[in-house]
Amino acid sequence: MFNFIEPVEKLIEQFRRLPGVGYKSAVRMAFAVVDMDKEKAESFATAILDAKEKITVCSICKNISDSDICPICASESRNKSVICVVEDVKDILAIEKAQEFRGVYHVLGGLISPTDGVGPEKLNIKELLARINEEVKEIIVATTPSVEGEATALYLSRLIKPLGVSVSRLAYGIPAGAELEYADEMTITRALEGRLTL
């Protein structure tokens, strides 16, 4: 196998660690950096370091933030009576892009998974319970429809319902624009179970 000079090899190795980057892409990226002028390379390196140094976790909802309280929790226009519970920060982005939900979020930081040794105490569940006050009317559990996602949703609903707060989950079914013939059995089962009267 052909070896590049050491600084290039190291850079290729770094790019390969990124999601979706294979060897050939990493080589092209490394050479793009070699071809950059010094200032551009420096601002790239600074952006990486800043992502670690300037990003913190929102003290309310555990979303990533560049201040103590994230822009969503700090916003006056968001409805604080509805909290959407998600597994991960990336799930917030997916929901925000739809521009449909105007409530606030709570990031669990994982799902309950006894086989992986993740019990409820490892997730941000007590922080969620601490947020439930008279203002909160509904908790939407937006975990994925996997075994762990379902178990987590069930656990949360058992914990929260007795507090007099409504608990809901996202609808499961055929995704918009998808062909029925390509839908898997589980999705079709869910879509049948959740059928609506016309």
Next chain:
Amino acid sequence: MFNFIEPVEKLIEQFRRLPGVGYKSAVRMAFAVVDMDKEKAESFATAILDAKEKITVCSICKNISDSDICPICASESRNKSVICVVEDVKDILAIEKAQEFRGVYHVLGGLISPTDGVGPEKLNIKELLARINEEVKEIIVATTPSVEGEATALYLSRLIKPLGVSVSRLAYGIPAGAELEYADEMTITRALEGRLTL
């Protein structure tokens, strides 16, 4: 359009500058950096800075190098009597991967292109001429078969042949493994011109 917090936006912007990286990939890469532990992010940033600081240009062949003379020029096992002239550093990599050529290289740093204002004086041509001594027997001009590549090859052969050095170029034709029906007219023309007697 949904906006991320500023450090994430800046990182996405940096990743988007890399070749072949679209918006969605850049977002995934930026979040991979956010999820990295601090040491990994630091070694990534260092690798980028090192690529600019530690990489220099070989004083003989103009290849990138981490020392004054690149590993190829410094190697005892390379045949110094054959110099392969390429447009760009990346062309060296392509040839090296084939593990067929055992000579040395010379990087022009571009091609002659009057329309882009690139005359021979802007390329590493005088450096190439300075390398031609009694030891050098052959110059292989490995420029691409474009108008500029051909013009550069012709210019070099007119300059070098009178010095008593043989000048050759790479064979043009159908690429290995390619289907004839998908080859473009120019490639077929070249393949016919360069036909070999069986």
